[in-house]
Amino acid sequence: MSFEIMGISSALIQKQSVAELEKCNDLTAQFGLRLSQCDAVDLVKTRNLALKDNGRIEFGGGVIEKIIREFCNSPYLSMHNYAESLHDLTDMFYYYKNETLDLMSDDDLIKFMKQRFDGICQGSLELLSGRELANMARNIRFGYTSEYSEDLACNEEGEDDDGES
Amino acid sequence: MTMANLEKRHLIDSKNLSGESYFTSILHEAYAYGLLNDSEIENIQLQCIKFLAYKSERYNDGESSSIRVEAAESIMKSNLYTIGLYLKSLPDADCAVSELKIGKIPEMYQKGRVLINGKVHSAKHFYIMAKANKITTLNYTYNATLDEGIGIFFKAYNPDYAAHEVMASIDYQLCNPVTDLTGVEFVLKYLENLFIENEFCSYFDAEDIHHLLSGYDEGYKDLLINIFEQLVTATLRCTLANRSVLKLDSLKEEIERLQDELAEDDDYLIALKIHKATEKVLRELRITTLSLRRYIENSLPRITSSIVNAVRTNTLGKTFVSPTNPDLKPKIQFLSSAKMDDKDYREFINELLICRYSSDKLALIKEKVKSFGDIEDLLFDARLSEEEITSVLDIFRDVEIAELIRRHPFKSSIQAVDLSETEQTLRLYVKSYVDQLTTERQERIFGLVNHLMVDER
Numbered sequence: 001m002s003f004e005i006m007g008i009s010s011a012l013i014q015k016q017s018v019a020e021l022e023k024c025n026d027l028t029a030q031f032g033l034r035l036s037q038c039d040a041v042d043l044v045k046t047r048n049l050a051l052k053d054n055g056r057i058e059f060g061g062g063v064i065e066k067i068i069r070e071f072c073n074s075p076y077l078s079m080h081n082y083a084e085s086l087h088d089l090t091d092m093f094y095y096y097k098n099e100t101l102d103l104m105s106d107d108d109l110i111k112f113m114k115q116r117f118d119g120i121c122q123g124s125l126e127l128l129s130g131r132e133l134a135n136m137a138r139n140i141r142f143g144y145t146s147e148y149s150e151d152l153a154c155n156e157e158g159e160d161d162d163g164e165s
Numbered sequence: 166m167t168m169a170n171l172e173k174r175h176l177i178d179s180k181n182l183s184g185e186s187y188f189t190s191i192l193h194e195a196y197a198y199g200l201l202n203d204s205e206i207e208n209i210q211l212q213c214i215k216f217l218a219y220k221s222e223r224y225n226d227g228e229s230s231s232i233r234v235e236a237a238e239s240i241m242k243s244n245l246y247t248i249g250l251y252l253k254s255l256p257d258a259d260c261a262v263s264e265l266k267i268g269k270i271p272e273m274y275q276k277g278r279v280l281i282n283g284k285v286h287s288a289k290h291f292y293i294m295a296k297a298n299k300i301t302t303l304n305y306t307y308n309a310t311l312d313e314g315i316g317i318f319f320k321a322y323n324p325d326y327a328a329h330e331v332m333a334s335i336d337y338q339l340c341n342p343v344t345d346l347t348g349v350e351f352v353l354k355y356l357e358n359l360f361i362e363n364e365f366c367s368y369f370d371a372e373d374i375h376h377l378l379s380g381y382d383e384g385y386k387d388l389l390i391n392i393f394e395q396l397v398t399a400t401l402r403c404t405l406a407n408r409s410v411l412k413l414d415s416l417k418e419e420i421e422r423l424q425d426e427l428a429e430d431d432d433y434l435i436a437l438k439i440h441k442a443t444e445k446v447l448r449e450l451r452i453t454t455l456s457l458r459r460y461i462e463n464s465l466p467r468i469t470s471s472i473v474n475a476v477r478t479n480t481l482g483k484t485f486v487s488p489t490n491p492d493l494k495p496k497i498q499f500l501s502s503a504k505m506d507d508k509d510y511r512e513f514i515n516e517l518l519i520c521r522y523s524s525d526k527l528a529l530i531k532e533k534v535k536s537f538g539d540i541e542d543l544l545f546d547a548r549l550s551e552e553e554i555t556s557v558l559d560i561f562r563d564v565e566i567a568e569l570i571r572r573h574p575f576k577s578s579i580q581a582v583d584l585s586e587t588e589q590t591l592r593l594y595v596k597s598y599v600d601q602l603t604t605e606r607q608e609r610i611f612g613l614v615n616h617l618m619v620d621e622r
Contacts, residue, residue, distance in 0.1 A: 051231065058231040059218030097231060105228030 017044045020065055028072040032079060039083040046087045050094040063106060064090055070114045076123025088125045089113065092133060099137035104146070112136060112146060176200060177258035184345035185329075187249030195262045205266060212270035217241050219271075224326055239327055244274060246329035246348055250284075251277035281324045284349045289319060291356035298363040301371040303386035304378070310337035311359070318352050340394040340464045361460045362393035368450050369396060369413065376488035377413050383491055383615075395486065397461060398468055400450075402485040404442040410449050415487045424481040432473050439469050496618045499568045501537035510539065517547045527556050537565060541572070545587050554594045563606065567613035569595055 021040040028034060035043070043064055051058055067089050071077060077085055096109060104112075113128060121127040139148045176198050183190040192209065195201040201209075220240050221232045232240075251273050252261040264273065292315060299311055314334035321332035329348045335355060340362065343354045366374065374392065377399050378385040400410040406419040427435055443465060452458060475484035505513070513533050520526045526549070534540050544554060558566065573588065575596040584592070599607060 055234045056231045057221075057234050057237045059214075059221060062230045094231065097229070098233070102225070102229060102233070106230055107228070 014044055014048075017047075017064075021068070024065055024068045024072075028068060031072050031077075033072055033077060033082045034079065035083060035086075043083070043086055043090065047090050047094075050091045054094045054098050056094055056097065063093060063110075066106060066110055067093065067113075070110045071117070074114065074118050074123070076118065085125060088129075092125070092129050095129075096133045096137055099133075100140045103140050108146075177262065179258055182258060184350070185347045186245065187253050188245040189249075191249075191252060191258060191261055192265070194258070195265070200259075200262045201265065209265060209270070213241070213244065216244060216270050216274065220244060220326070239330075243324075243326055243328040243330075247277035247281060247324075248273045249277070250280050250328075250350070254280055278324065281328055281349055284353050285319070285322065285324065288349060288353040288356055291353065291360055292316070292319070295356050295360040295363055298360065298367050300363060300366045300374065300392065302374060302378070302392060304337075304388070304390070304392060305386055306336040306338075306389055307392060310335055315352065315356065322349065324349070336389065338389055338391055340391045340397070340467065341460065357456075358460065361457050362391075364454065364457055365393055365452075365461070366396055368452075369411065373411075373413050373488065376490050377486060379491045380486040380489040383489075394464065394468060397446075397464060398472070398484060399486065399488075400446045401439055401442045401468070401472070404445045404449075405438065410446055413488055415485065417482070417487060420482050420485050420487065423485065424476065424479065427472075427476045427481070428479075435473050435476065436469050439465065439472060495616055497564070497613065497616045498618045499537075499564065502535060504536050504538040504542075505534075510542070514543065514546050517543070523550070523553050523556065526553060530557060531560065537568065541569065544591055551594050551597070554591070555598055558595070558598045563610050564613055564617075566595075566599065567610045567617060570599065570610065571614050571617050 018037065018040045021035060021043060022037060025034050047058075047064055064086065067086060071085070071089065092113070093109065097104075097106075100109070113133065116132040117123065117125075117128050121132060135149070136146045139146055177191070177194045177200070181190070181194055192201065192206065196206055217237065217240060221237055224236065224240060225232060248270065252264065255261045255264060296311060300307075302308070314336060318331065318333035323330075323332075331347060331351050333352060335352075337359075339355065339358050341358055343351055343358065346354055374396065378390070378392065378395060381390065381395060382388055396413070399413045399415075402415055402420070402423070403410040403413060405423055406415060408414060408419075427438070430438070443461060446452075447458060447461070452461075471484055472481070475481045504510070513529075517526055517529055520529060526547070530540070530543065534543065540557065543549075544557065549557065558569075561569070573592050573595060575592045576584070599610065602610070
């Protein structure tokens with residue numbers, strides 16, 4: 001008789017999550033993106049592993065679905081890298097949930113990831129994870145806004161000084 | 166045997182149930198006795214997990230679908246604690262099992278949550294009462310716990326997500342410690358007990374309590390002692406010596422007599438005498454409050470065992486403490502002559518630093534330094550070796566060494582963590598110097614340390 005919560009993920013929940021992911025194909029088909037059942041099963045496995053690695057627990061699915069809905073219209077995603085990118089994005093998501101000390105909501109974090117992925121990172125997952133998300137997490141931990149940049153702050157200070165002189 | 170005496174037989178023995186984790190222990194017991202089968206247990210587990218999911222969502226304000234495992238575990242413990250509180254409120258464990266079979270976890274939680282609110286309210290009430298009958302004492306832990314430590318609980322307690330935690334700084338130890346309880350139950354019981362202890366202590370004058378505790382140890386203000394226990398023991402000592410208990414007085418000879426008298430009795434007889442003495446104390450103090458009488462009775466085994474132990478080891482004087490008035494002790498005021506001028510002192514230190522031989526340094530110190538204050542300063546400034554410091558200390562008389570020890574008492578490396586390195590080194594050298602003195606001289610010096618007045622300047 002155990003109330004340990006790490007062992008909750010039952011086969012039933014997993015099956016339900018796979019079905020939910022497959023349903024997303026209806027939406028992503030218009031962008032030429034599609035997950036096979038095998039991909040969906042792998043993604044759910046990745047999610048479980050990421051949760052375990054990051055010491056988190058999730059009741060009900062939802063996050064991969066949210067990632068898919070947000071990222072499906074990205075110009076940097078195609079069938080060639082779709083499933084692989086979703087694995088990386090899922091991993092990143094849970095890692096940075098911890099790194100931001102849970103101060104950022106799921107939706108805000110996913111939106112931030114999408115904005116940077118399509119914008120400054122130009123589809124590079126390495127830049128997104130290693131630079132943009134890392135900077136953002138540091139900003140959040142130090143009490144700045146997620147957009148804060150030291151370079152920008154220095155420039156603004158310099159401009160203020162010029163204005164004064 | 167009349168019908169009224171018949172007791173219902175319970176399958177689950179309430180002694181096997183844990184007060185802290187009542188819910189899980191009752192499930193274990195019920196499962197072990199076959200009162201709950203596998204599917205019922207599974208159903209309860211599933212309901213608990215569903216409820217955890219609901220609470221986790223609320224914890225995250227619906228903004229996050231995942232939660233840290235530690236946070237989830239804490240919420241789960243809190244939920245189970247709250248449900249356990251409700252189950253505890255049922256007439257017996259069998260009723261609790263029936264409730265588990267038919268009841269819904271969220272409903273049981275809500276009922277437990279209402280009980281928690283009631284207990285927090287009661288705890289606040291007891292806190293106010295315990296503060297109202299607080300005794301005047303110098304004891305730090307007593308004051309800190311009652312004035313601030315417990316107050317933290319009412320600000321920090323989170324009954325929704327951490328009902329099982331005791332967010333308070335409770336350092337003062339009760340005579341009857343609260344065990345097997347946690348969360349608000351612990352705080353409530355602690356405050357109830359503290360209120361009862363205060364009630365007993367308030368029968369005595371604050372000054373008499375101060376003298377009694379000073380007799381126990383002059384530094385009692387920094388000790389983790391229980392004042393109530395000291396008072397009960399003192400009242401027993403008074404009663405056994407046929408004295409009035411109110412003033413807590415005693416003579417050394419009385420304690421010696423009691424030691425001789427009790428040494429002849431066996432443990433059972435001593436316990437009986439203590440029990441009778443307790444009855445006498447209760448009568449003399451006109452204690453009628455049932456809760457206080459019961460509390461004193463519950464404290465007796467602990468007090469009796471310490472008295473019996475003291476009698477057997479011939480150390481009754483340490484348990485039956487004689488009150489002392491620390492203000493009446495002879496005091497020595499240590500006055501040091503005026504220090505030398507700062508400029509002269511700097512020149513002297515420079516001269517001392519360039520001395521090559523220790524003998525020269527010592528000769529220079531003897532020649533130029535005329536005040537204790539200057540010597541104390543140079544022990545820090547002149548970068549003397551241990552042998553040189555020992556030579557300087559050799560010049561000192563007992564009272565000067567005593568004053569040096571009073572100003573720079575030796576502390577273990579953990580206690581001395583805030584001290585500067587030179588201060589730590591000096592204290593260590595002084596300690597090694599004193600350690601190598603004869604026992605007689607050491608006793609003389611430490612006797613003087615106790616009599617030296619603290620410099621108020």
